[in-house]
Amino acid sequence: MSHIILEIDNVQKSFGGLKALHNLNLQVEEGKVHAIIGPNGAGKSTMLNVCIGRLAPDSGVVTFNGENVLGKQPHEINQAGISRVFQTPEIFPDLSLIQNVMIPAFARREGSFRFNMFSNLCSEKEVMDEASHILHDIGLNEQESDHAGSLSRGDKRRLELAMCLIQHPKLLLLDEPTAGMARHDTNRTIELLKKIKETGMTKVIIEHDMHVVFSVADHISVLAQGTIIASGTPDEIRGNPKVQEAYLGGAHL
Template sequence: MTPLLKTEGLTVTFGGLNANDGVDLIVEAGSFVGLIGPNGAGKTTFIDAITGYVPTSSGTANFDGHDLSALKPHKRSQLGLVRTFQSLELFEDLSVRDNLLVAAHPARWYTLVLDILHLRQQTPEVDARVDWALEVVGLSEQADVLPTDLPHGQRKLVGVARALAPQPKLVLLDEPAAGLDTAESSALGDHLRGLLNHDITVFLVDHDMGLVLSVCDYIYVMDFGQIIAAGTPTEIRTNPDVRAAYLGEETGEAQTRYAEELHDLTGSEDER
């Protein structure tokens, strides 16, 4: 099988720090792949590098037969490589639906003003894609409200839906479950898993270990910019290097968070 996304030796350097350090990673078409790791491991940097938001210092990235290195972010999204952002960046003055309409044409990011003026004249095809994206994340009934009027959990879902509106081949999600409670996270997982039925491959970065372990087919674990483990959810749960990476953290707040994540890892193991 040809990988949809493949990186070899991908390295991103900030000053003297290798935020990504020789990352070899494969995402097969039609699969659901996770990337986990402690705070500062380099997960967002990886998404930034793949989508062209930070330059790579060495290594290669190939998407759907295209060498990505020379391509600007909007070219990459035109190829079907679309991301969400860890920090929510919605247009607060536009309705949920209009937030998606603006994103439905990746080529038009630079003519945003025109888009806004012509929002009501979108083609039926674009309308259908926006309706579909809203339905996928369960936001059809919130289409006409402003994002500011939604609870945090649903605002996160608007960000996911916006990434889906262009109907990408691969969607890279950076912590979509942050701020969601367990029930919302589980519902999100069901929606995301359903994307595979729409020929959308999913790459998920999240700290919600329950979500990652339950929805992913394959999981990479990053620490200090390097992939320290990779495998099925079952393999990751029992991998000693993974547990060491989570236990090795020393600062108080982070330690509490990792303890919870570790509990997810261990708890799931104990339940079996």
């Protein structure tokens, strides 16, 4: 078994009387694409929120690369190597596309704070080239000086993905990267995800679209009522009766 990069150990989280996460255990292997599926309200997004420091769990431990991430600030967790694509696109709507990707590139280079008020943006050739390059990869290079707020929802999601990729994170968390996308856009995103897979970046992906899940995932875990009910390769999950009952309502894939 290869190196475990992210380990969620016995995490509990309640909102009032609702147990969102209940004895959650999850191990993500380095270099793998790990898909999390589960019905609505199963706690998938809550799980990601715990990983990036947005929510503090009631109990349990989350270890990333051998280090406990609980109690750390969101920016510290990101600097440690976890980037996340949100369910609703979190981009900089008032900045241009190229600036949107330059910001995370600077974060990777300069850390969480640097006071460089006198250096000039146009002398940052390297960062600009890298940003242009990644915009080209996601097919948005022609609009690079447009305001990001004017993009379509699908394009915003792709831009957000580019913003995470330019950081070269050790672990990329994707929360429904294709939700609300047209079929054409979805296929494009799958292509992009497959391309990233070749770079060996570890990914945790939450997705409802089974087409996406089965085309990119190495490993699938099924989350229901705040706990993992099954975990295995795509083929194992496909044939698991427990999963079919809990999640697919008995229908066959």
